Amino acid sequence: MEAVGDVAFRLDPSGLIRAASQRTQRAFGGQSLTGCALPALAADADQAALRAALVAAGSAAEPVLVEARLRPAGRETWYELRVGLLPGGRELLAVGRDMSAQRATEQRLRHMATHDALTDLPNRLLLSDRIRMVIANARRSGQGFCVATVGLDGFKKVNDGLGHPVGDAVLRQAAVRLRAALRDSDTLARVGGDEFVAVLPGTFTADQIRLVSGRLLAALQPPFEVDGHAIYLGASVGVAIYPDHAEDDIRLLALADAAMGRAKETGKGRAVVYSMRTSGPPQHDISLEAAMFQAVREGEFLLYYQPIVSSRTRRIEGFETLMRWKHPTLGMVPPVRFIPIAETNGLINLLGAWALKAAMVQLRQFEDVAKRELYISVNISPRQFRNDRFLDVLDDALAFSGLPGGKLVLEITEGTLMVDPVHAEAILTKMAERSARIAIDDFGTGYSSLAYLKRFPISVLKIDRAFIKDLPASTKDAAICNAVLDLAKHLGLSVVAEGVETEEQLAYVESRGCDYVQGYLTGKPMPAHVALAALKENLYTELLPDELRAGLT
Numbered sequence: 274m275e276a277v278g279d280v281a282f283r284l285d286p287s288g289l290i291r292a293a294s295q296r297t298q299r300a301f302g303g304q305s306l307t308g309c310a311l312p313a314l315a316a317d318a319d320q321a322a323l324r325a326a327l328v329a330a331g332s333a334a335e336p337v338l339v340e341a342r343l344r345p346a347g348r349e350t351w352y353e354l355r356v357g358l359l360p361g362g363r364e365l366l367a368v369g370r371d372m373s374a375q376r377a378t379e380q381r382l383r384h385m386a387t388h389d390a391l392t393d394l395p396n397r398l399l400l401s402d403r404i405r406m407v408i409a410n411a412r413r414s415g416q417g418f419c420v421a422t423v424g425l426d427g428f429k430k431v432n433d434g435l436g437h438p439v440g441d442a443v444l445r446q447a448a449v450r451l452r453a454a455l456r457d458s459d460t461l462a463r464v465g466g467d468e469f470v471a472v473l474p475g476t477f478t479a480d481q482i483r484l485v486s487g488r489l490l491a492a493l494q495p496p497f498e499v500d501g502h503a504i505y506l507g508a509s510v511g512v513a514i515y516p517d518h519a520e521d522d523i524r525l526l527a528l529a530d531a532a533m534g535r536a537k538e539t540g541k542g543r544a545v546v547y548s549m550r551t552s553g554p555p556q557h558d559i560s561l562e563a564a565m566f567q568a569v570r571e572g573e574f575l576l577y578y579q580p581i582v583s584s585r586t587r588r589i590e591g592f593e594t595l596m597r598w599k600h601p602t603l604g605m606v607p608p609v610r611f612i613p614i615a616e617t618n619g620l621i622n623l624l625g626a627w628a629l630k631a632a633m634v635q636l637r638q639f640e641d642v643a644k645r646e647l648y649i650s651v652n653i654s655p656r657q658f659r660n661d662r663f664l665d666v667l668d669d670a671l672a673f674s675g676l677p678g679g680k681l682v683l684e685i686t687e688g689t690l691m692v693d694p695v696h697a698e699a700i701l702t703k704m705a706e707r708s709a710r711i712a713i714d715d716f717g718t719g720y721s722s723l724a725y726l727k728r729f730p731i732s733v734l735k736i737d738r739a740f741i742k743d744l745p746a747s748t749k750d751a752a753i754c755n756a757v758l759d760l761a762k763h764l765g766l767s768v769v770a771e772g773v774e775t776e777e778q779l780a781y782v783e784s785r786g787c788d789y790v791q792g793y794l795t796g797k798p799m800p801a802h803v804a805l806a807a808l809k810e811n812l813y814t815e816l817l818p819d820e821l822r823a824g825l826t
Contacts, residue, residue, distance in 0.1 A: 738772025
C-alpha cells in the first residue's frame with residue numbers, strides 16, 4: 274500500500290476503511306481514517322458513483338475504474354480510483370492517482386480552444402454555442418433577441434502607424450470597455466481582427482436596440498491611452514434580430530456583419546439594424562457558394578432574355594441576356610445574391626464565358642424565327658473584363674456561333690472602366706476591332722466622367738432606370754435624360770432607356786429622340802421559348818395604337 278498510488282485504502286466489502294497508507298493519512302491532515310466510509314470522503318456529487326464502483330468491484334474479475342473528488346485537508350481533489358478484490362475475496366483495495374494537474378491542463382486547453390488568446394473573450398466557436406443556447410431559450414419563451422457586431426473604425430492606422438503591440442493593447446482595452454457596457458447575461462466575443470460580437474438576450478425592440486447600441490458606441494468614443502499615445506477610434510455597429518431576420522447562428526452573424534458593413538459605408542460611428550433593402554445580402558454565403566458549384570455541375574443556371582424595343586415602331590430589335598439560377602429547393606435565386614459570390618470566387622469567368630457563347634447561339638434561332646437581323650446584348654462583369662483570357666473567350670464565342678461581331682453588344686459599367694483606364698482602353702479597342710459594340714450600362718450612376726466617352730470606343734449608352742421611373746413628372750430626371758440624349762446625339766451614340774414601365778415614360782423618351790427602350794412595358798425577362806413566341810407573333814408591335822400601326826405598314 275505504501276508503494277502504490279497517491280492514496281491507497283484497504284476496505285471491507287461495504288466500503289468502510291480498514292487501513293490507509295501513511296501517504297494517504299498525511300494527505301488527509303494526519304487524521305485517522307479507519308472506520309470511515311470511503312464514499313463519505315468524496316464530494317457530494319461523486320458519492321453515488323463511488324458507492325456503485327465499490328459494489329461492482331465486489332463481483333468483478335477485473336478492477337473497476339472511477340473518477341471522484343476526494344476532500345483531503347478540506348479541499349476537493351480529483352482522483353482516478355482503481356478498486357479491486359484482494360486475494361481471498363474478503364477485502365477491497367482502492368488505489369488512487371491525483372488527477373489535479375491533468376484536470377487543470379484539460380481545463381486550460383478547453384479554455385484556449387474556446388477563448389480568444391488576446392482578450393480572453395469567447396471566440397467564434399464558443400460564440401456560436403452561446404447563440405444556439407439563446408435561440409433554444411428564445412424558442413421556449415417566445416421572446417426575441419439580437420446579435421450586434423462591433424467593428425472599430427480606423428483600427429488599421431494603429432497597426433500600420435504605431436505597431437501591432439500598440440494595436441493589441443487597444444484591442445484589450447476595447448474588450449474591457451465593451452464588456453463593462455453589457456449585462457452579465459450578455460455574451461461578448463472577439464471574432465477576429467478588430468471585430469467583436471455581442472449576444473443580447475431579451476433585446477429586440479427598436480428602443481432596446483437603440484439603448485444598447487448607444488452604450489456600445491459610447492464605450493469606444495473616449496481615447497485609448499497606450500504608451501503615451503492618445504488614440505481616437507470610435508466604432509460601427511450592425512444588428513440582426515432573431516427571429517425577424519434569421520433563425521440560426523450562422524445567418525444571424527452574417528446579417529449582423531452585413532449591417533455593420535452598411536454602417537461603415539454610410540459614415541461610420543453609427544449603428545445600423547439589418548435591412549434587406551439597404552444592407553443587401555451578406556457579402557459571402559459559404560453554403561450558397563457550395564450550392565453554386567453544385568449548380569454548375571447540375572446545369573441549374575439558365576439564361577433569360579429581355580426585349581430591347583424600338584421606341585418608334587415597338588419592334589424587337591434585340592435582347593439583353595440575363596443570367597438566372599433555378600435551385601431545386603430555393604427556387605429562383607436572385608442575381609443580387611449569387612453574382613457577388615461568383616465575382617469573389619472567380620466562378621463568374623466560367624459562367625460568363627458560357628453565357629456569352631450560349632447567347633450568341635440563341636441569337637441565330639431568334640433571327641431564324643424573326644426572319645430579320647437582331648442583336649444580342651451580354652453583360653460583362655468587372656472580373657471577366659480584367660481576366661487575361663477575356664479576348665480569347667470572346668473569339669471562341671464568335672467562332673462557335675459563326676456570327677459577326679457586329680451582332681454583339683457587350684455591356685460594361687462605368688466603374689469597371691475607371692478602375693484601370695489604360696487597361697480598359699486597350700481591351701475595348703481590341704473588342705472594337707472584332708466589330709463588337711460597347712454599351713455603358715447604368716449610365717449616370719457611376720463615375721459619369723465624360724472624358725471616357727471621347728477616349729473609349731463606345732457605341733451605346735443605357736440610361737439607368739433611376740432616371741426613368743419618375744418621368745415625365747420629375748423635372749430633374751427629365752433634365753438629366755434630355756442632357757444624356759443630347760450628348761449622345763452629338764457623339765453619334767445610340768441610347769437605350771432602361772426600366773420603362775408606363776406609356777407616359779415611353780412617349781416621353783421617344784419624343785426626346787431616344788432610340789430604344791427596355792422595361793416591363795415592352796417585355797419582362799423571359800425564357801428563350803417565350804422570347805421566340807414574342808418574335809413569331811410580333812408581339813410588341815401589336816401593342817401599338819391602331820392609327821400608328823397603320824402608319825408603319
